[in-house]
Amino acid sequence: MDFGSINIVVLMVASTPILLAALGEMVTEKSGVLNLGVEGMMITGAVCGFIAAVETGSPTLGFLAAALGGATLSMLFGLLTQVFLATQVPAGLALTLVGTGLASLLGQNYQGRTPPRVPDLDIPVLEAIPVLGPILFRHDAIVYLSLLSVIAVWAFLKFTRAGLILRAVGENHAAAHALGYKVKAVRLAAIGFGGAMAGLGGAYISLVRVPQWTDGITAGIGWIALAIVVFASWRAGRVLIGAYLFGGITVLQLNLQAAGARVPVELLSMSPFLATILVLVVISARRHGATNAPAMLGRVFHAS
Amino acid sequence: MIAFVKRPQPSRAWMLATPLLAVIVTMILGGILFALMGKDPVEAIRTIFWDPLFNPQFAGYSRPQLLVKAAPLILIAIGLSLGFKAGIWNIGAEGQYIMGALAGASVGLALYPLDAWWIFPLMVVAGAVGGFLWALIPALLKTRFNTNEILVSLMLVYVAEQLLASASLGLLRNPEGNGFPGSRNLSRIDWLSNPELIPGTGAHWGVVAALGAVVAAYVLLNRHLMGFQIRLTGESPRAAGFAGVNAARLVVFCLGTAGALAGLAGLFEVTGPAGQISIDFNAGYGFTAIIVAFLGRLHPVGILLAGLLLALTFIGGELAQFMLGLPSSAIQVFQGMLLMTLLGMDILVNYRLVIGKGKAA
Numbered sequence: 001m002d003f004g005s006i007n008i009v010v011l012m013v014a015s016t017p018i019l020l021a022a023l024g025e026m027v028t029e030k031s032g033v034l035n036l037g038v039e040g041m042m043i044t045g046a047v048c049g050f051i052a053a054v055e056t057g058s059p060t061l062g063f064l065a066a067a068l069g070g071a072t073l074s075m076l077f078g079l080l081t082q083v084f085l086a087t088q089v090p091a092g093l094a095l096t097l098v099g100t101g102l103a104s105l106l107g108q109n110y111q112g113r114t115p116p117r118v119p120d121l122d123i124p125v126l127e128a129i130p131v132l133g134p135i136l137f138r139h140d141a142i143v144y145l146s147l148l149s150v151i152a153v154w155a156f157l158k159f160t161r162a163g164l165i166l167r168a169v170g171e172n173h174a175a176a177h178a179l180g181y182k183v184k185a186v187r188l189a190a191i192g193f194g195g196a197m198a199g200l201g202g203a204y205i206s207l208v209r210v211p212q213w214t215d216g217i218t219a220g221i222g223w224i225a226l227a228i229v230v231f232a233s234w235r236a237g238r239v240l241i242g243a244y245l246f247g248g249i250t251v252l253q254l255n256l257q258a259a260g261a262r263v264p265v266e267l268l269s270m271s272p273f274l275a276t277i278l279v280l281v282v283i284s285a286r287r288h289g290a291t292n293a294p295a296m297l298g299r300v301f302h303a304s
Numbered sequence: 305m306i307a308f309v310k311r312p313q314p315s316r317a318w319m320l321a322t323p324l325l326a327v328i329v330t331m332i333l334g335g336i337l338f339a340l341m342g343k344d345p346v347e348a349i350r351t352i353f354w355d356p357l358f359n360p361q362f363a364g365y366s367r368p369q370l371l372v373k374a375a376p377l378i379l380i381a382i383g384l385s386l387g388f389k390a391g392i393w394n395i396g397a398e399g400q401y402i403m404g405a406l407a408g409a410s411v412g413l414a415l416y417p418l419d420a421w422w423i424f425p426l427m428v429v430a431g432a433v434g435g436f437l438w439a440l441i442p443a444l445l446k447t448r449f450n451t452n453e454i455l456v457s458l459m460l461v462y463v464a465e466q467l468l469a470s471a472s473l474g475l476l477r478n479p480e481g482n483g484f485p486g487s488r489n490l491s492r493i494d495w496l497s498n499p500e501l502i503p504g505t506g507a508h509w510g511v512v513a514a515l516g517a518v519v520a521a522y523v524l525l526n527r528h529l530m531g532f533q534i535r536l537t538g539e540s541p542r543a544a545g546f547a548g549v550n551a552a553r554l555v556v557f558c559l560g561t562a563g564a565l566a567g568l569a570g571l572f573e574v575t576g577p578a579g580q581i582s583i584d585f586n587a588g589y590g591f592t593a594i595i596v597a598f599l600g601r602l603h604p605v606g607i608l609l610a611g612l613l614l615a616l617t618f619i620g621g622e623l624a625q626f627m628l629g630l631p632s633s634a635i636q637v638f639q640g641m642l643l644m645t646l647l648g649m650d651i652l653v654n655y656r657l658v659i660g661k662g663k664a665a
Contacts, residue, residue, distance in 0.1 A: 086647035094643040101636030220462050227455045266470035273459040285449040
């Protein structure tokens with residue numbers, strides 16, 4: 001087996017969708033909202049991006065449409081949980097059901113089509129560095145975007161006033177409300193951001209990683225993204241580590257399958273999910289119940 | 305000015321009215337969706353909700369199907385509702401359903417061609433145990449390590465799907481199947497099958513079990529200490545702690561029961577309507593049952609009615625697919641919308657709508 005440069009490139013491609021979706025969900029959760037609809041928003045983004053890219057011939061427009069599609073769908077969840085004060089867990093599940101169905105409906109005429117290729121953005125000078133150059137500096141724009149958004153999200157939450165307000169809303173919505181912050185507006189914005197990021201992640205699967213449209217193309221990655229947020233204990237840097245770790249497991253299992261390893265294919269295919277469970281157990285056990293989760297995570301806010 | 309004011313007590317009237325309202329609103333929204341797809345909305349709704357029951361051309365086939373489809377939904381939803389009431393979120397019923405079917409079918413197939421009266425009951429027990437053990441994984445991880453049961457139970461669905469694929473390609477593959485994936489057809493082997501008990505009704509052992517589960521859940525919730533503890537934990541976990549409710553035992557009980565019932569549903573399905581273990585044996589009942597549980601207000605009788613309604617959307621959906629070319633995913637969107645509408649309307653149960661009385665305090 002080849003663990004050289006090719007595989008690191010493949011690893012980054014496999015990790016990017018998880019990273020994007022998990023980062024978006026982390027921001028949503030930081031505002032105190034638990035949106036379990038990531039899988040639904042991802043697959044909707046995947047189909048919106050695919051259709052837009054095929055119809056216009058432009059991957060850029062595809063990714064824009066994906067972000068828009070994910071964000072629009074997330075507003076259904078926002079409407080339910082913020083305006084109609086619905087319980088977040090079933091509302092998120094409903095979002096996944098609607099999203100998966102909708103994606104399959106929208107995509108039914110697009111099976112077997114080929115999307116336009118997403119060009120690699122060769123970074124001048126740096127790409128010429130031997131060995132490291134091809135590994136690190138010859139990716140498509142979305143890979144860089146995903147890495148930049150890790151820094152952006154980290155800096156936003158840590159240094160900006162808006163980030164502070166978002167965290168305040170997530171830690172104590174009553175106090176934030178008393179200080180005059182618009183709890184619901186902040187949460188809707190965070191939900192929308194999460195939706196857009198999940199949409200982007202979905203489109204990365206349908207436009208780059210696979211690249212084609214089939215029903216159920218996200219195959220549980222949205223759920224792994226949710227687990228990554230727990231694994232990362234709500235920190236942007238650790239989301240990056242988590243996403244790349246799981247991307248690595250995915251690639252490794254695919255490589256082992258391709259190499260005809262003497263392990264049943266099914267066992268290899270289930271390994272990312274088993275690994276996720278294992279990591280969740282280790283993380284949860286270590287903290288002895290005291291989590292780093294935003295204090296208001298999953299709680300309904302009603303000003304009264 | 306429109307404002308919502310919290311009610312001191314949830315409104316019982318709205319609690320009963322909102323599921324009906326949600327169905328009506330979803331029909332309207334669904335009609336719009338079907339119209340956007342270029343189908344006649346009235347005809348589509350009629351094909352889904354009316355024709356399977358009353359159209360003489362289809363009712364003969366469709367009516368028995370109602371019980372066939374509703375039984376697994378009701379069985380699974382009854383189990384889920386116990387946990388949901390207590391704030392224990394088992395959303396991996398699909399995996400527990402698969403594991404029940406696998407465990408039960410394995411027992412029957414391992415003993416093949418032995419023919420004895422006790423084999424089928426043994427398979428039923430194995431099915432329940434299979435689902436129970438699969439649900440015990442998230443339960444024990446939660447009680448022992450405080451691991452999130454939502455994520456673990458869901459991850460286990462994907463693991464179970466792989467085990468199902470592995471079994472239908474390997475261990476349980478029909479030796480006389482010319483190499484095709486899938487097990488022997490259990491429904492064609494008399495002593496391993498789960499036949500229709502009353503001809504023309506669709507009622508098989510799964511229907512009997514579903515009705516039994518409805519009654520048992522009703523008794524449990526209203527007459528038994530465990531039911532009281534479940535309700536108390538859901539309403540106030542802190543109060544439950546003071547009242548001496550053992551939270552860990554409750555988690556194991558709720559998840560385990562849900563798993564056992566989902567496993568039973570899987571076993572009855574594989575020995576009856578589905579007939580065999582195959583790669584695509586699971587049909588999403590585990591997820592749809594979540595809608596059934598909520599639409600039925602987590603109440604056993606409500607779940608019975610909601611299960612029949614969702615079964616109707618499945619059958620009507622197939623009919624609409626056949627008659628109008630309506631894709632099956634449209635029905636999934638419809639079912640998802642139903643859950644969303646219901647959750648949105650729940651506000652009327654807990655809040656009072658105030659119009660025009662200035663700003664609410």
